[in-house]
Amino acid sequence: MRCTKAVWQLQLYLDQQLSLAEIRALEAHLSICPACRADLHALEEVTRTLSTMEQVIEPAHLTTHIMQRVALDVQHKEKKGRESSFVLFRLSLHELLAAILLATVSTLGLILAQPTLRTTLPVVNGHDAVSTFFSNFMQNLTTMNSGTLSLILWIIGTILGVWITLALAGDEMRSEWYKAVMDRLPVW
Numbered sequence: 001m002r003c004t005k006a007v008w009q010l011q012l013y014l015d016q017q018l019s020l021a022e023i024r025a026l027e028a029h030l031s032i033c034p035a036c037r038a039d040l041h042a043l044e045e046v047t048r049t050l051s052t053m054e055q056v057i058e059p060a061h062l063t064t065h066i067m068q069r070v071a072l073d074v075q076h077k078e079k080k081g082r083e084s085s086f087v088l089f090r091l092s093l094h095e096l097l098a099a100i101l102l103a104t105v106s107t108l109g110l111i112l113a114q115p116t117l118r119t120t121l122p123v124v125n126g127h128d129a130v131s132t133f134f135s136n137f138m139q140n141l142t143t144m145n146s147g148t149l150s151l152i153l154w155i156i157g158t159i160l161g162v163w164i165t166l167a168l169a170g171d172e173m174r175s176e177w178y179k180a181v182m183d184r185l186p187v188w
């Protein structure tokens with residue numbers, strides 16, 4: 001008998017699952033092979049230790065406790081998810097300022113691009129110097145094509161935003177602002 005076959009049969013031997021012929025063959029091999037004998041002793045040791053081990057009785061209500069924990073964990077995660085999605089909608093002061101400025105600038109741009117809306121602006125209908133200046137300014141703006149107009153408005157928004165950021169914020173806020181503006185930038 002080869003060692004590989006003997007080793008494979010050792011547990012069956014201990015469990016008394018071998019035929020008489022197999023037992024004889026295995027015992028014949030064990031009598032001449034110290035390595036397999038050592039394996040048998042090790043297996044016997046493991047089997048004996050396992051049989052002396054006490055079975056641990058699970059505490060009462062273990063399943064209930066586990067399911068409660070799972071339920072609480074799920075609730076906790078859902079709550080956290082709600083909180084973080086709420087934070088997404090809560091703007092910081094700087095973000096709010098930047099958003100308001102951009103909104104104002106883009107609204108102004110929209111009005112300037114539409115002559116009928118523009119005439120509703122009181123400043124355009126006056127004849128004093130300020131009104132004339134605004135009128136000319138707006139006239140100049142609206143005679144440009146929309147691409148140039150959006151570019152100018154975008155630059156104004158960016159400059160205002162940068163100014164606020166530089167005046168009030170640190171490095172962290174600066175990058176936050178940049179991100180916020182990029183997210184809110186209207187598609188022209």
Ligand SMILES: [Zn+2]
Nearest residue numbers: 003006033036
């Ligand atoms: Zn052997």
